[in-house]
Amino acid sequence: MFSKLAHHSLILLCLLPLAKADVVIPKGAAGWNYLHVTDGIDPATADADFTTTWFHPTTGGYVGGDYDGPAFITEAPAPFHFGVVDGLAGGTELPSVGTGIDRTSYFYLVFDGGDGFGGLELSLLADDGAFVYLNGTLIARDGVDDPDTFQQLAALGDESAYDEIPLLGTPVVQPGANLLAISVHQNTTLSSDLGFDLELRGTPVSSLQIVRGPYLQSGGPDRMTIRWRTDQPGTSVVHYGDAPGSLDSTFILPGSSTEHVATLTGLAPDTTFFYQVETTDGSSTAAAGGDAEHHFSTSPPPGSRKPTRIWVTGDTGTTTAAKQDVYNAYLSRTGAAATDVWLMLGDNAYEDGTDEEFQAALFDAYPELLRKTPLWSCIGNHETVTAAGAPYLDLHTFPTAGELGGIPSGTERYYSFDHGNIHFIAIDSETAGNYDDAPGNGGMIDWLEDDLQATDKDWIIAYMHHGPYTRGTVDSDSTDHLVEMRHYVVPLLEQYGADLVIYGHSHVYERSMLINGHHSAMSLADSSSTTFDPLLHVVDGGNGSSVGGVDATSNFATDGGDGPYQKPAAAGGAGTVYVTCGASGKLSGWANGSWDSLNPDPHPVFSTGLLAMGSLVIEIDGNTLHAIYIDQWNSLRDDFTIIKGSTIGISAADPDFSEQGPDDTAVFNLTRSGAISFAEDFLYQTGGTSTAGVDFSPALSGTTSFAAGETNRQIVLTRMKDQEAEGPESIGIELVTAATTVAGGNAPRQRYFLAAEASAEATLDDSPSQQWWFESFGAATPGPEEWKLDTDGDGLSRIEELAFGGSEGTNDRDRAPSADREGNRFVMRYFRRPSIPELSVQVQRSADLSAWETDGIEDDPDGPVQPAGTEPWKSSIEASGDAGFLRLRLDLEN
Incomplete structure (x- = not known):
């Protein structure tokens, strides 16, 4: 005895309702424009391009082509008809046209396509036949054959019911402005009526939309994350640049998503970028930005102290x-x-x-x-x-x-x-x-x-x-x-x-x-x-x-x-x-x-x-x-x-001093502000061409200390004379940062701030005679013998050229002192340079060439100061019967 196992198969058929088409243009729609020819004359006689331009003119927000033909009557409601057209009533009644002449009428309607429609369906009643255009493209014929000319006749006559007209290709209604055009043809010149109305239906295009953002996250000196959300998956694209009209760089994230996370890298720090986000799903695109309101700034370089x-x-x-x-x-x-x-x-x-x-x-x-x-x-x-x-x-x-x-x-x-x-x-x-x-x-x-x-x-x-x-x-x-x-x-x-x-x-x-x-x-x-x-x-x-x-x-x-x-x-x-x-x-x-x-x-x-x-x-x-x-x-x-922390700054209060004369010090002012209730040490480094302990004193330690509450200190440098002719020497002091680690930390942090003015410089000038030597002969350490030399063969030694206003390399004989008798006085004329205080110029007299003195000598200016700053002088003494001598003595103290 055995039993049979029965195998049963159950097939379920699920009938899903078709997507319901929305009415895009209803029957009896208002706003039509029409050209109803009553005289039998082809509009192409007035406009040779009429046949190819009437059905897509630029008008009412719709961008088509140029149209120069006869004017259409505007803003009329459908249906349109003359004579008796079964199924059509109301709307716009057209003037009757006599028999025996051609009669074709033209109509167009500009309408808003919203976000767009696909899966279009056309229900049309046209007496007797029609060509239908959408946005300049033929999408349907009803009872007519090409070409669409004024003389073309329809194959059938006496239409009285709406028919579902098959469409050519897969036309779509675009988002925004659209234009639907229809030419209605008679089937014979003897016809006594004409008319039409229609209904256009379609399935709304599911338009991609940005439903969140864009918004910014995780900004840094070299990067920024831009996020946004779309209602459907699509690409993630960011266009960015330095101005709304110059979004020259593009970031594309592979893949498709509704959550868009675009991290731009390799950006310059502390820089403003404008941007636009964009997502496409193959059939539509959504974008946001590209204007002055969509921008971001990268953060400043790490550690920089920008407000x-x-x-x-x-x-x-x-x-x-x-x-x-x-x-x-x-x-x-x-x-x-x-x-x-x-x-x-x-x-x-x-x-x-x-x-x-x-x-x-x-x-x-x-x-x-x-x-x-x-x-x-x-x-x-x-x-x-x-x-x-x-x-x-x-x-x-x-x-x-x-x-x-x-x-x-x-x-x-x-x-x-x-x-x-x-x-x-x-x-x-x-x-x-x-x-x-x-x-x-x-x-x-x-x-x-x-x-x-x-x-x-x-x-x-x-x-x-x-x-x-x-x-x-x-x-x-x-x-x-x-x-x-x-x-x-x-x-x-x-x-x-x-x-x-x-x-x-x-x-x-x-x-x-x-x-x-x-x-x-x-x-x-x-x-x-x-x-x-x-x-x-x-x-x-x-x-x-x-x-x-x-x-x-x-x-x-x-x-x-x-x-x-x-x-x-x-x-x-x-x-x-x-x-x-x-x-x-x-x-x-x-x-x-x-x-x-x-x-x-x-x-x-x-x-x-x-x-x-x-x-x-x-x-x-x-x-x-x-x-x-x-x-x-x-x-x-x-x-x-x-x-x-405190902020430390420095300035040169007295930035110039000299190896000769009363100006013997340079003064730097240190100023502390901010958190000053603590004692604090600051570091600095020195630079320049001078040498501490040789050119100035004291030697600089590289550290200056402020007591709690103290806001001002000075660094005073005092000149030190030397024998070198070396030109002006600089002394620079630059404040430098100092870092320390917090107890337990391992990254040094700056323990004070530097003011905008964090460095200063002073200049130590040579004595005037050393400067003259430096400009004439270069750096050296001249001694008495070097000063006595005449190296340019003009009969004046170097010290005489210095004293009398001459210069190395020129013939300065005319600047040599001269002597003469004027009446009862013996006179010596000479030049002297008052700008060299370390140089003494003195006329002396002697009776025996061994003992020299200045008693009885009168010193007087002998003319205006010369352009080079030298002064002409004369020194004189009363002539007597006894023999006497005059000399001009030059002493240089360095």
Whole structure:
């Protein structure tokens, strides 16, 4: 006994409905233009090109060809008819045409094709036949054969019903303006009627659209990431250049996607580029940009100290009008000035961090800034509600491999980057395993210390969602994520010299004094507000402002400023300012339930606590960080400045001195500004052609020291005479930078800043006689014998040429002294050069050629000063009966 196994096959046939065609041109459409010939004369007799031009003229927004034929009557409704045409009524009644003559009429309609249509279908009633054109191309014939001329007759007659007309090829309606034209022909010259109407249908072309962006990410000195989203997959292309009309470079990313992530590399630093993004799917193209509103600037070269503007917004995930007011206030405050860095502090999309919420709260809210400024963010608690933060991570591109400075993190949840002389660190205070990480696990805490140890930048700014100190929406004494930040994150930041820590989560504004050490010291020890000790933890308890301060009404008053915070550069544990900036999207009350404008029970680290929506604007220039909090009405609500390190400059107060004469010193002024409340040493190097200890004293050590509070010092150099004729000698002093590592760090940081005027030079001149020798004979050390030589054969020695205004290589005999008797006086005439103080010229007398004296000799000018500066003189003595002698004595002191 056995059984049979039956095999059954079931075939399911699923009948899918055909895509429904939309009506593109309805029956009875208005706006037609027509040429109805009633006299039987071919329009081509007036315009030889009529037959080839009438069906695609340039008109009504449609760009076709030139048409010079008879004018069409405009703006008429269909259907068109004369006589009795079954199936047509209303519309435009045409004048009747007599029998026995040719009669063909012409019609065209300009219509908007929207995003375009394909799969066209034509329903036509034409009495008696017709040619149909779309955008200058024949797409259908009904009862007629080529050619389409005025004399052409239709093959059939007396049409009375709409027919579906097969189309020639696969015509499409293009996006925008289109032109449909139809010529209607009689089947005989004896026909008593004519008319037509039609309906054109089609399937909408699915036009590619950019539905997000473009927006900028991960900008650096040599790169920029441009992202955008399309509703269908397509290519990723970026055109860019130095002007909207000069987008000469093109980036093409292989493949097809809806999420377009184009990272341009090889860019010049500190340069503005204009750009256009473009995506095509083979049938349509979508583009954005190519105008003055789509541009970005690469960051300055690493370490360069270019002024930088930073905008900080926290908890912006709402879509309220007040949030937009905060944005508009910032735009109004900054005007045309560029935003270099934009930091978002998390909770950027309420309530669940979905992609749709990001679209509404981020991309729809800040389109102008997103396309011009790279956006940086840290992850908040609302970002992780959906798929553990997947939408947030998917829409961002942050550096993970250290490609923009810093140590590779391997994750976009925490990372770092550099902008000029600023190091930014994004901390993950939300994700389990990161916010509660501990040293030695190879996780975020170890990465953070490595990153801090490796940076050599002047400024360090850290940002996170949950901050270490607040009594706003939450209390940092008892909220887990905030407590964890004080265990290991804050101790590391302060140890390695962080200047500013910014965070949100509390929907208020709070700002600390300059503090240090109020944390758990790399442990799990209690660091609640009850452990705060001003004597231990306050570095500067002022309000940090040179402008004013927050008054009792919570407004900012332009008086009462305590002055900027000062801290040394390249030093750890020197003070940090903490800012809660979580009110850019919404407000919540204080931790104790109060909704007062000023926090009635602030955390003790804070100088200011405001219940005011707004944003933080930071400007860093050299060694100065200046920050303001502006509210949604663009009112200033807080102001503080950190000056980090001092700036040293030098100038030559007395830059010239000489080996001869009263000007025996050169003076250099050293000026220190900035953070001057510390004693500090500065380094310099010397240069020039002079030699310390030979040409001037003292020998320069290469170091100058300022006491705490001291702002000015001088370096005074005193000449030292020598016997060398060597020409002017220079002494240059150039201030140089000095670097040191923060305790535990391995990257030297600059410990002071150089002013724009960081070098100066002085000149030590030879004595005039040495300069004359140098110009005449070159460098030498001439002694008495060399001065007595006559090397140009004019009878004057070198010292005589020097004294009498002569020069080497010329015949100076006429400058030699002369003697004569004038009346009862004996006179000697000579020249002397007064510009050489070390040279003495003296006429002496003697009776016996052994004892010489000047008694009785009268010295008088003997004429005007000569162009070369020499002066003619005469010396005379009364002639007597006794014999006597005169001589001219030259003495050169070197």
